[in-house]
Amino acid sequence: MILRVIIFFIISTLSFSEVLLTTDNNNPGLDEAIKITVAFNNTKREQYYLEGINNFDVLYRSSRSSTSWVNGKKTSVKSDIYTVMPSKTGNFDLSVWIKGQLKSNRLRISVTNVSKNKKNGTIGQGKVLWDVKKLNKNYYFGEKIPYYEKATIKTSLRNYGYINPPVFQGFTAKDVTKRDKNGYPVAKRLIENGQEEIEIKLTENILEANSTGEKKIKVGKIKAEESTDDFFGIEPVKPMLFGGEEISVNILPLPTSGKPNNFQMVVGDLKGTYKWNQLDTAKLGESFSLIVKFSGNVNLNYLEKIIEEKNKNFNIYSSVSNESEKIISGEYYGTKDFEIAFIPKKTGEIKTPEINVPYFDTREKKYKNFKIPSRKITVTGSYTDKNYNNEEISSNKNKINNENKLPEKEIIVSSILEKGDTKKVDKRDILIGVLLLISLGEGIWIFKLIIDKKNDKKEYKDLFKKMLKSSSNKELYEFYSLYMKEKYDFSPKAQFEDILIKNGGNEALINLNRKIEKEMFENIKIDKREVVSILKANK
Structure with a gap:
């Protein structure tokens, strides 16, 4: 039995002598950065697949080469060093594969949920303070939600930034982050207990839920690298890491009881x-x-x-x-x-x-x-000559036109000849000229109508496509409102239905508008295809 173990150990060592997989921490916390090294010993570095790395966020990767001589024997090592942060908890096995063959030892890393480098929002022994906007448990549908992620820095950093930005699931987010001319978040200098600090709001957003129910906010993952005495900046530094947690928010529906008829989601x-x-x-x-x-x-x-x-x-x-x-x-x-x-x-x-x-x-x-x-x-007061109301102006215009209108038989058309003589023009020539002018005008008018109709169709076609591709009731309602405004000069958000009827709408469109408003308010998923089908059928 002992002989079998010795033989297996010798075979294993020989098999994996080409590639060695190691880490500086086999039991990291969820928010703790570790290093994973892939070392090629006395062999050519080939293209490889690192199995299991998908369970980690790779912060950056560096390479090193070293050569040593011991008792006249040369040893060459080429290494790839991955600085990573676990993306979830659990036990993960890593190994190196080349051309479908296992070429390294198997490395197991066990990730726990215990935070090892963060306590009460403080990273790196108080060098960086991390703060996320504290949200309420419940908000109403239509309510605006302010959100920010802020870092207060008490040390010199050579680099900082997002590994992964925040993710707002089920929200429409408007970025209102204050930035400098280079696009970086504005840094604010503070003095706290005689010590200078820098406060940076890495992101500021105004959120609005797309529907009711539970929503998730994935806090951004941040890395910060402290400055070192290394003049060339090549000495690897383990970054300080924070963020990445998940926040749950519940969106309540607005009550239907007592809702005013002209309520505009204020x-x-x-x-x-x-x-x-x-x-x-x-x-x-x-x-x-x-x-x-x-x-x-x-x-x-x-x-x-x-x-x-x-x-x-x-x-x-x-x-x-x-x-x-x-x-x-x-x-x-x-x-x-x-x-x-x-x-x-x-x-x-x-x-x-x-x-x-x-x-x-x-x-x-x-x-x-x-x-x-x-x-x-x-x-x-009274209306002045320059201030008639519409009825008076219209009446006066008709009166002036009637008074100045001449009988057709008294109209004389003259043409100027080279010798200065005048002669009466043949009425048939006049009639032909008038008809040609009318035909030309009608042709231009018809051509314009065709072009306008094509443009309208193209615009409406684009809006229909956007409605069908919309991902939420809110997005669909925006495109629907835009269509109704362009087609019927009717704003579903602000105007009563009599405007829609007056501008060419019908009973089918009235019923559709009521159905959409009801489903929007009660947070019932709107049938996009039904909406587009009714709009197309009633163009």
């Missing part, structure tokens, strides 16, 4: 101010305006209109004058400003319409209204 803590630029009087036909400013930890992205522009007392025109969103002191902050112009249609004492903006208050967990009361205005 979710959060809404604050608002307004200001009139007019006192209590106005002149007929002259405009005055209302400035409305919304702000706060609130989603204002879907708020497009706050007032119905059809009104018997005023011509009303509204527009968004300013819009922004950012993260301030770790909290989300959005703004949106509206400017509304009112032009009185008649004199006397009249009232501006009351404005109501419904929103869902995430703190009080109920629907509320931001209200701007109507205002009583006394309108004086």
